[in-house]
Amino acid sequence: MTKNQKIISAVVGIIFIGGIAFLSLLKGNIPKTANTNLALEKKPVEVQQEVQKGKEQPPREVSIKAFRFGYEPNVINATKGEKIKINIENTDVLHGMRIPDLGISGNEVLEFTADQVGEFSWYCTNMCGEGHRAMQGKLIVK
Ligand SMILES: [Cu+2]
Structure with missing residues (x-):
């Protein structure tokens, strides 16, 4: 080998090693880029879940007329886990509703989850009045 050939092979060697080092740096960056993409993909899923939660939230509204001495309707059918909001329309005097077994009561609104x-x-x-004790209805949860 002449002196020039040695210099050339040294330069080629440096370029070669430099190239490998450069490529491995690029490789090191690839997972970072992939993670960024994953993070971007995650967001829409979270937003979707929030939208679904929002959709689940509004309760089913039931209107009930309360009068001396009864309710119309006097039966409510519900599915286990269902959220229910009962709007009580007191047509003559103040009546309201209480469901002792569920520990809830209200004069105009009753909001609860039928979880039993x-x-x-x-x-x-x-x-x-006289018929107060006779005023009742039934919630049926299936
Ligand atoms: Cu009453």
């Missing part, structure tokens, strides 16, 4: 299967009687909340 069974039949639950409800009664009038406010003393409204």
Whole structure:
């Protein structure tokens, strides 16, 4: 080997090693790029879940007329896990509804989740006259 040939092979060697080092740096960056993409893909899923949660939230609204001395309708059918909002329309005096087995009561609105299967009687909340004790209805959860 001449002196020039040695210099050339040294330069070629440096370029070769430099190239490998450069390529491995690029490789090191690839997973980072992939992670960024994953993070971008995650967001829409989270947003979707929030939208679904939002959709689940509004309860089923049931309107019930309360009068001396009864309710119309006096039976509510529900599915276990269902959220229910009962709007009580007191047509003469203040009645309301209480469901002692579920520990809930209200004069105008009753909002709850029907999380127990069974039949639950409800009664009038406010003393409204002679027939007060006869005022009742039934929530049936299946
Ligand atoms: Cu009453």
